[in-house]
Amino acid sequence: LGPNGAGKTTTMKIIATLLKPTSGRVMVMGIDVASNPDSVRKIIGYVPQDLSADDELTGIENVVLQARLYGIPKDKAVRRARELLEMVGLGEAANRLVKSYSGGMRRRLELAMGLVNEPELLILDEPTLGLDVQSKLSLWEHIERLRKEKKVTILMTTHYMDEADRLSDRIAIIDRGKIVAEGSPQELKAKVGGDVIMIKISSDPLKVAEKLKMIDGVRGVDVIEGNIRIKVNVAETMLPEILKVLGSVDGKIESISITRPTLDQVFIEYTGRMFRDEEPGDFRRQMMIWRRKR
Template identity: 45%
Template structure:
């Protein structure tokens, strides 16, 4: 469904060149649900905009849904669905009016547009909202409508850009079920960008991690987490016993990355569940009192830390503090060039 080689994009910003994407290679097979993970500024949104013909690559080539990205951008647009972060509805139109109108933009006849809109409102549980004005919908209802609009022309490949951002937990879980059904019940290939680690872990068959404009890892969530060496154990002790507790932790078989933060000793060990009893016995023998104990299995955030030296959450915070506004570096330039194909 997607094959990209050497995809790159350079922006001009304040008299200098900014390499937002630096030679991305990626493949997505038919029927896959693939997550694209990375912090703001990593090149995630720029890559998505290139693959959806909203931004012309500076270099590289790609085939998307059987069409050449550069030679046949119109063919790409006809074959894909795209659900942007901000959505795209007319506030004063009714839900059914919006859907029929956008279906006709795709070339469907009035009767086919009405039929297809009815199918999608049922599939995404918004059939009872079809007479509501778009502006009156809740966040979760609006996102389901956005997904429906991206499916009007029955594309085999759908791009979802941050589909659950800003939703409450119940609405997110509901939307996840609908995204799963696209692949499982309708054989739709889904390319999903997200900042939510739990979302990527729960939904995706495979994950691509991008950082500094390059793909730095790919694999299933379990494969990526297996790259992290061991479980993370955190043991809380009084401040005066931290040094002694850290020394004990260092003697455990396989223990590594021993560190201390305030009144907490942290380390990694191959099997946290089996190492913990030995740790507790050793601390008791050393007369070190314990205030808390936690064992964490590897997470996708641990994967990101292993790959880049920072957690995804730290990277998001760091980028937000440095940003002038927008995302993926050179955002103002990207807005100026959006739609070029």
């Protein structure tokens, strides 16, 4: 994750051996991308942000062409192409010209093209950019299947927090060319404040708040419009002790709710800006690329 200009696509291109690093060193599966790019290319697949399929070819012709560029014999390339198109739900559209494909179909075709060489590492640069909700969910399912069934390691950039939250085992937030935060979605959320428990009680909330502040593990307690707000790392582990304190005071608990931190909050914390404000420009740029291709 990272704002525009942070270095996400540049990093992906270096890993994919499309750019040489000006400094530092990048290793993929123990292989240096600068000194041994051919060996790296054999074990990676790359799906760029900009669509690369030829509009005037059919879906299967595009995948076969990609396979042939990897040196795969023609008969095997055709079999592999049919298998991949079936896997991404394009079997029935294999012989249609790509210019007749929808945006979601094009993205799935790009995914199939990135898998022709059975890579150990698949690099996806904003794979769902500009897709409608249904197409995005469909592509998510294919990505999850790849990880679980094919055991492919996937490195991706995305503008969508829900996408990162659902698909990622680990997330790195990059800003101005540097990784400013790294961890699982849960770990990153915990770093920016953990869970918030909101309690409404019939007794004096200020007095109850003072008692709650004494609980070990409570990070903060305040009263907002008569509701008690408690900051904790993980709500489930703290609730028993909180309920014990509430049971010792006069008054009835009227409501309890738990709010969990979001990746949006994490992103703002580490970059000082909102990610979603940057989406429209990228979307317009992608639409212009599609129009130019047509």
